[in-house]
Amino acid sequence: MIDIQVKLHDKYSVEMKVGYVVDRNRKENEFRMNTWFFVPHSLGISASTYSKDDFYKDVRSNVRLITPIYSLEEIAEGEWTPFVFLEDAFLHLVEERTKEALETYEYQIKMFTSIFKSALRGKVNEAIHHEVERSERELQVEHYVTCVRVIARRYRELKKIINVTGLPKEAANYFSFGDEYLSNLIEFHTFRLLDGLKEFDPKCYKLEKKRLLELIHGEIGYKQKNGYLVAEKDSKDQNRAVIYRRGILKKYAESDLFLKASKKRDGVLVEQIYYSIAAGLSMIFATVIAFSFQKKYGNFTMPLFVALVVSYMLKDRIKELMRFYFAHRLGKNYFDRKIKVSMGDKVVGQIKDGVDFISENKVPEEIISRRARTDLLAADNRNSSERIILYRKWVQLNAEILDEYGQYDIAGINEIIRFDLGSFARKMDEPAYELYVPEGEADHASIKGEKIYYVNFLIQLQHEGNVEYRRFRLMITRDGIREIQKL
Structure with missing residues (x-):
């Protein structure tokens, strides 16, 4: 079972307390949590302005045992x-x-x-x-x-x-x-x-x-x-x-x-193998071109010289294209980071997480349906579409190791995740907004309104074939988060 509580931590941060409760009938328990952030286009958040490193700087997490429950x-x-x-x-x-x-x-x-x-x-x-x-x-x-x-x-x-x-x-x-x-x-x-x-x-x-x-x-x-x-x-x-x-x-x-959580990059060895294959394929291409022209025109000829230069240029492009292809394929099966969770010298489990900007056609229909855009927003989205960030998390816990923890029954672990949304507020307009209203029959007056932005996020929780969804909406101004709404 996965239990989740979402609340405001401070005026720029949202805190998620995620409880991973193990099934004692299983030695290994697997949990998945996928979170889709729908960010307004006007905030200027994209893959080019907000990198993976930027995201992980804005995310902070702690892992702890679930406190034994007594009344x-x-x-x-x-x-x-x-x-x-x-x-x-x-x-x-x-x-x-x-x-x-x-x-x-x-x-x-x-x-x-x-x-x-x-x-x-x-x-x-x-x-x-x-x-x-x-x-x-x-x-x-x-x-x-x-x-x-x-x-x-x-x-x-x-x-x-x-x-x-x-x-x-x-x-x-x-x-x-x-x-x-x-x-x-x-x-x-x-x-x-x-x-x-x-x-x-x-x-x-x-x-x-x-x-x-x-x-x-x-x-x-x-x-x-x-x-x-x-x-x-x-x-x-x-x-x-x-x-x-x-x-x-x-x-x-x-x-x-x-609990002790040691982090490192995930999939480094496989990534290097794929990149080596990309380098090898580009070298095969260059070598085939060189041998073909040498056989036809001989050594030290102008056609061979031109062919070597062109093959060298294409070799680097092919190498980069193959690296991009393998990196894309790798991202579907691997995560950015792997976190080993330990209790003393015993490994309780591991947590993997990854983040990517994705296009809307790669978002499951169930998520788009639950996003529930208004007709006006859906129409506007055709011209200036929301940016979608997918944050994936995979958790594996060993129930037998948890059972060895002292005299108390430990149900699982809590992960406290804090998202700092200060980066999202940088390109927001000033919150003070002037409006006009009539004042009686013969006059009018100006009043102050507040310019707000909405950031929606949907969470999918998976454990042992059970799937649950949570939807939240943040009301944000340049001065901070005004409210978090559970929808």
């Missing part, structure tokens, strides 16, 4: 929870006091906070967006607060286990990092819950605001007591330090989920 209730109250692994790691460190025990201890803290973050996010989204009766939503908020308090208390009580002499200094540091990150998560997601209730269910917000703010104030007080940084309304320097530290803590806590 807040399972973490707080379940019998077989991350707390079991966490407590075992604490006790093992105290008993063994080895480097390996310390590494396991740190790993379990990181995994616990990552799992807790995922559970918090899911619970908050459920409480905000699910259509339920107000009384049920209030119960969800109450349960949220109860579970969060239980989880925070249980984690902090584990400090008693390592509060012994003789442990390395790093043990206390790792616990402190996890504790501070956990507190940051509680504060952030509780504020998110407050904002969501205020927007979508104001009555529930008024009823539950006090309860949620008490939770936030409790965490802020705890952080101040333990020397953790806290945001302050009127202190820019303090808040810069808070943002910086929170970013470092996030990267640290999630580092064990990120």
